[in-house]
Amino acid sequence: MDISKYGIRIKEKIIAETKPRPSSNDVDEELFNFIKRCGYNFGVKFPCSILKDLYGMLEWDNDIKVVTVTREEEGIGVSAGAYLAGKRPFMLIQSSGLGNSFNAIASLLKTYKIPILILASYRGHYNEKIPAQIPLGRALPGMLDAMEIPFLVLEENLEPLEAFCVKMFRNSEPHVVLLSPELYENE
Amino acid sequence: MNRRRAIQIIMDQIEDEIVVSNIGDPSKELYKIKDRSRNFYMLGSMGLASSISLGIALSKSENVVCLDGDGALLMNLGSLATIANYNPKNLVLIVLDNGSYGTTGNQPSFTSGTTDLGKMARACGFEHCYSSTDEEELVKAVVRGLNDNNLSFIHVIVKQDNIKMSPVPIEPITLKNRFMETI
Numbered sequence: 364m365d366i367s368k369y370g371i372r373i374k375e376k377i378i379a380e381t382k383p384r385p386s387s388n389d390v391d392e393e394l395f396n397f398i399k400r401c402g403y404n405f406g407v408k409f410p411c412s413i414l415k416d417l418y419g420m421l422e423w424d425n426d427i428k429v430v431t432v433t434r435e436e437e438g439i440g441v442s443a444g445a446y447l448a449g450k451r452p453f454m455l456i457q458s459s460g461l462g463n464s465f466n467a468i469a470s471l472l473k474t475y476k477i478p479i480l481i482l483a484s485y486r487g488h489y490n491e492k493i494p495a496q497i498p499l500g501r502a503l504p505g506m507l508d509a510m511e512i513p514f515l516v517l518e519e520n521l522e523p524l525e526a527f528c529v530k531m532f533r534n535s536e537p538h539v540v541l542l543s544p545e546l547y548e549n550e
Numbered sequence: 551m552n553r554r555r556a557i558q559i560i561m562d563q564i565e566d567e568i569v570v571s572n573i574g575d576p577s578k579e580l581y582k583i584k585d586r587s588r589n590f591y592m593l594g595s596m597g598l599a600s601s602i603s604l605g606i607a608l609s610k611s612e613n614v615v616c617l618d619g620d621g622a623l624l625m626n627l628g629s630l631a632t633i634a635n636y637n638p639k640n641l642v643l644i645v646l647d648n649g650s651y652g653t654t655g656n657q658p659s660f661t662s663g664t665t666d667l668g669k670m671a672r673a674c675g676f677e678h679c680y681s682s683t684d685e686e687e688l689v690k691a692v693v694r695g696l697n698d699n700n701l702s703f704i705h706v707i708v709k710q711d712n713i714k715m716s717p718v719p720i721e722p723i724t725l726k727n728r729f730m731e732t733i
Contacts, residue, residue, distance in 0.1 A: 405609065428608060430636065432601075433628025440598030441632075444570075444605020447590065447730055452605070470594025471602075475726040 390546050391417040393521045394482070395424075398453065401528055403480070404428065405450035407438040411457045413484040413547065418455065435460030439467035442479045458483040458541055461507075462499050469510060472537040480531055485516065485541035507539060514539040517546055551685055552711035553646045554579050557617065559685055560644065563692045567613040568606055568733050572599040572622045574653030576646060578715040580617065587728040591718045597625030600633060600643055607638035610733065613696060614640055620647040620661040627670065633701070634675030642695040643671075644704045652712035668705035678702040 394417055398406070406421050406429045408414070421429050428450070432438040435456045442452040461468075461483060472479055486493070487500015507514045515527045517540060524540065531538040551559075553576065561569075561584040570590045571577045577591040590606075592599055600623065603616035623630070623645055633643065649662030661667055668681050678700045680691035688706055695702040718725070 430608065430632070432632055437598070437601045437626055437629050437632065440595065440601025441605040444602035445609045446605075447602070447726065448606040448609035448733060449730070450609045467595045467598060471598060474594055475722045477726070
């Protein structure tokens with residue numbers, strides 16, 4: 364792991380921390396840095412095989428409260444509560460979990476204008492091995508469009524992420540980022 | 551004791567606690583009984599009152615009181631497991647159980663059948679559970695819940711007694727802003 368990527372504060376934490384930080388790839392490192400740089404301090408997650416190393420990194424970080432939920436829709440509620448209480452929350456889930464969450468995104472986040480950044484590993488989109496992931500994966504962009512939920516599909520790099528995040532805070536609305544498996548191919 | 555009376559009794563004990571109320575008649579009743587900017591009225595997302603309360607309780611040090619219903623909690627039972635595992639000491643989860651979907655016309659819920667939400671909370675890991683069927687028990691449970699500095703679950707059995715009420719007459723964004731500015 365190259366700690367030169369981190370700010371001073373993070374470096375000190377790495378030295379101070381006795382528990383080994385999980386190994387990770389470049390995409391995880393970049394996502395982690397993005398989360399820290401944007402001041403996110405409350406993460407709500409549901410287990411995901413693609414994001415598991417990033418989860419480990421987040422749990423290791425003392426400045427970010429991480430909550431695991433039993434279902435993504437529940438996570439929308441927990442994130443909304445954290446936002447109302449002054450935190451800057453984000454979610455990390457699989458894209459299938461958006462299907463479990465649409466009413467809550469509409470009737471809670473959109474109704475009250477609560478900006479939650481939902482980072483979702485994009486299933487059913489590229490080289491998908493699980494047939495059950497494909498129908499929702501294919502429909503998802505159309506569904507997000509129909510619900511007027513701004514979203515970004517990241518396939519090559521994470522560059523557009525920060526500008527998208529700025530837009531989210533300006534609009535004070537939930538925004539979705541779909542992380543394609545292609546991102547993790549060029550490592 | 552009907553739910554309006556139960557909410558009245560609970561609010562009589564409330565000082566500066568944060569209160570989150572379930573969608574439908576409970577929010578309308580709370581608004582009518584004691585509107586305050588530290589109340590968050592849910593207007594949609596049925597089932598998520600306890601989850602919103604958990605998010606607040608994990609982010610703030612003051613007490614958070616959640617007024618949930620049996621039908622709503624049945625919709626999000628996983629929340630009991632999540633809350634019990636994170637165990638926020640400043641959260642009091644109150645379920646006003648009328649055994650029915652009162653807002654939609656008193657269709658029976660499964661808590662009027664074989665399901666016991668108090669046992670379910672215990673099984674999920676809640677250690678401080680109270681149940682009340684009358685006003686005296688409810689006052690005792692609420693006082694303990696608010697003062698004991700433990701995650702607690704209060705199961706309140708109330709009568710089916712929904713009257714037609716008008717919606718909370720405040721815009722959602724206004725509700726959010728005044729809530730966030732006060733807490």
